[in-house]
Amino acid sequence: MEIAPILTCGSKAIKPKSPFAKSNLRFLTLFLLLACFCQVGCVSLRSPAQVTGENSWNREKDVVEFSIGLNGPMSADEYLEWTQQHLEKNQLATKNPGFPEIPVYEVRYYFFSRERSFRGYLGTVLWRRAVGPTGNLEHVTTIVQRGF
Amino acid sequence: MPHRIWLCWLIFMGSGCSVVYDHRLESSGGVLFSNHPQEVTAPYMNRLSWASEGIRQQLPLSTERVRPVTVFLSGTPADSGTVIRRYQTGFAGWYSSLLNSIWLSGDPDDDGTSILLKSESLETFQHELAHHMTSNIDGIQRRWWLVEGIACFFEGGFDPGDGGFSIPPIHLKFYEKCRRELRRRGRQQFLNDLEETVQGNYRSFYSTDSELLYRYALSWALFWHLAETVPAESDLESRIRAISKLTDDQVLAESESLLDRLRKSTTERLREHLMNPELRRWAVDGMLTRYRINGNDLLEVLKLDLEASSDPIWAWCSVSKLLGSRGIRLTSSIRQEWIGRFNSFMTEATPRQKITICEAIIPGSRSFLLTDSIVDCLESTDPDLRVVAAKTLASISRQKTIVSPHFWANGDPDLRSLEVQSWRDYLQD
Numbered sequence: 001m002e003i004a005p006i007l008t009c010g011s012k013a014i015k016p017k018s019p020f021a022k023s024n025l026r027f028l029t030l031f032l033l034l035a036c037f038c039q040v041g042c043v044s045l046r047s048p049a050q051v052t053g054e055n056s057w058n059r060e061k062d063v064v065e066f067s068i069g070l071n072g073p074m075s076a077d078e079y080l081e082w083t084q085q086h087l088e089k090n091q092l093a094t095k096n097p098g099f100p101e102i103p104v105y106e107v108r109y110y111f112f113s114r115e116r117s118f119r120g121y122l123g124t125v126l127w128r129r130a131v132g133p134t135g136n137l138e139h140v141t142t143i144v145q146r147g148f
Numbered sequence: 149m150p151h152r153i154w155l156c157w158l159i160f161m162g163s164g165c166s167v168v169y170d171h172r173l174e175s176s177g178g179v180l181f182s183n184h185p186q187e188v189t190a191p192y193m194n195r196l197s198w199a200s201e202g203i204r205q206q207l208p209l210s211t212e213r214v215r216p217v218t219v220f221l222s223g224t225p226a227d228s229g230t231v232i233r234r235y236q237t238g239f240a241g242w243y244s245s246l247l248n249s250i251w252l253s254g255d256p257d258d259d260g261t262s263i264l265l266k267s268e269s270l271e272t273f274q275h276e277l278a279h280h281m282t283s284n285i286d287g288i289q290r291r292w293w294l295v296e297g298i299a300c301f302f303e304g305g306f307d308p309g310d311g312g313f314s315i316p317p318i319h320l321k322f323y324e325k326c327r328r329e330l331r332r333r334g335r336q337q338f339l340n341d342l343e344e345t346v347q348g349n350y351r352s353f354y355s356t357d358s359e360l361l362y363r364y365a366l367s368w369a370l371f372w373h374l375a376e377t378v379p380a381e382s383d384l385e386s387r388i389r390a391i392s393k394l395t396d397d398q399v400l401a402e403s404e405s406l407l408d409r410l411r412k413s414t415t416e417r418l419r420e421h422l423m424n425p426e427l428r429r430w431a432v433d434g435m436l437t438r439y440r441i442n443g444n445d446l447l448e449v450l451k452l453d454l455e456a457s458s459d460p461i462w463a464w465c466s467v468s469k470l471l472g473s474r475g476i477r478l479t480s481s482i483r484q485e486w487i488g489r490f491n492s493f494m495t496e497a498t499p500r501q502k503i504t505i506c507e508a509i510i511p512g513s514r515s516f517l518l519t520d521s522i523v524d525c526l527e528s529t530d531p532d533l534r535v536v537a538a539k540t541l542a543s544i545s546r547q548k549t550i551v552s553p554h555f556w557a558n559g560d561p562d563l564r565s566l567e568v569q570s571w572r573d574y575l576q577d
Contacts, residue, residue: 106551141230141232141260144232
């Protein structure tokens with residue numbers, strides 16, 4: 001049975017000649033299809049983690065801490081992105097929830113999972129005000145305990 | 149081909165490191181390359197000069213041909229906005245005799261402070277530096293227990309108070325580890341472990357299993373024991389040379405007598421040296437890490453140090469640690485008396501002295517007894533002292549405060565006064 005050329009380079013088709021090359025091509029086809037399927041499959045399986053709970057308190061007058069419950073771990077970038085959106089949404093750069101007259105110096109986010117599959121601490125994201133009177137809150141560190 | 153590699157390495161060392169790293173610092177002990185800020189590199193530069201010179205004085209002949217070392221202080225600088233994965237190694241250090249260099253790497257901790265600033269990291273640096281300074285001693289090459297035993301021995305080197313370099317009578321961590329493992333495993337297993345450590349090759353010795361620290365402790369204990377018992381001249385260098393000439397069988401023949409020397413508890417060992425002016429500070433520092441210690445005796449020793457020393461800061465830092473420690477017992481009248489003495493010293497101390505003391509205070513509610521003096525520091529004219537005092541207060545009190553360094557260094561004086569007043573009101577209540 002003739003194997004149809006599956007790899008093309010521009011308009012020129014590459015047609016395998018030897019039986020060994022033909023069987024290799026068959027394997028390659030299967031491999032590529034499998035790789036594509038895995039990639040799509042994994043992406044569809046890995047839905048973004050959902051926030052299941054949120055708690056906040058002032059550790060100091062100008063240090064605010066948030067405990068965030070998740071249904072699973074996130075990547076380091078996702079933790080950072082989530083906290084950035086949370087900071088902007090709650091206007092923490094200008095508003096201190098516990099002591100309105102004092103500007104926030106530091107914001108700490110602690111992420112936890114309370115799911116059956118994994119319970120415990122996932123990571124921390126630390127934001128701190130930059131030096132100077134008009135300094136913005138800047139990302140200091142993201143500490144990932146579990147994740148990918 | 150090897151010449152080309154060496155040439156590339158030399159070019160890289162000569163110029164490349166400066167391209168990769170932001171800072172190039174030089175001292176008599178060597179060169180340090182780093183991306184970390186000055187507050188992180190300064191303790192390493194001081195340790196490099198002090199420990200190199202100290203080991204050189206202990207081993208003048210063996211260190212004669214030792215060249216300055218190149219130190220790479222690597223890892224993620226604090227406040228750099230990067231990701232730290234806790235399941236990866238946070239701190240590491242090693243020495244390469246081939247490249248004549250020490251490499252140390254440290255990430256920031258949960259507070260965004262570099263792990264390189266912790267005293268354990270500086271001890272590791274001293275350990276690696278000891279490897280470098282002792283790398284020319286004949287007879288230690290490829291005898292890994294001896295290589296590590298000597299480095300662990302010098303790792304404990306401390307300043308007795310005059311800027312010198314003294315070797316302590318025991319290495320607290322390794323002495324404790326040996327005693328614990330001896331109790332847990334029994335005499336025979338401990339002797340078997342000693343034999344395995346002495347006869348182990350590179351792969352078995354440095355295998356990164358849970359026993360690596362134990363092998364270091366065994367190596368230190370053997371070397372420490374032999375350094376005391378080997379028949380040789382009185383100086384340390386001659387004794388090290390005599391030990392390096394011993395065969396493995398001769399070394400292991402001393403194992404039984406080592407077990408006898410491990411009988412005394414760590415606290416007993418420390419107490420023996422409390423009255424020795426040269427070892428007093430080492431003994432007190434060690435006692436402060438123990439539990440269920442009689443603090444009244446320690447305060448008497450500190451009183452002696454205050455009378456004898458021209459620099460009272462070490463003693464007052466120790467007093468503050470002692471008053472704030474949960475493991476130390478004090479009678480309440482003596483506690484009150486020393487809180488009074490501490491407060492009166494703090495009224496006379498310079499801002500620099502106050503900063504050192506504030507930084508030494510143990511975080512926790514026990515140190516709350518010292519709050520009055522620290523609140524006074526919030527009104528200092530020195531902005532650095534105000535910043536440090538606010539940080540210390542936050543670590544010892546449940547009373548919420550403002551910790552922003554900008555607020556305490558350059559903030560509105562009226563707002564600062566308001567915050568100080570809120571502390572005074574809280575203390576009065």
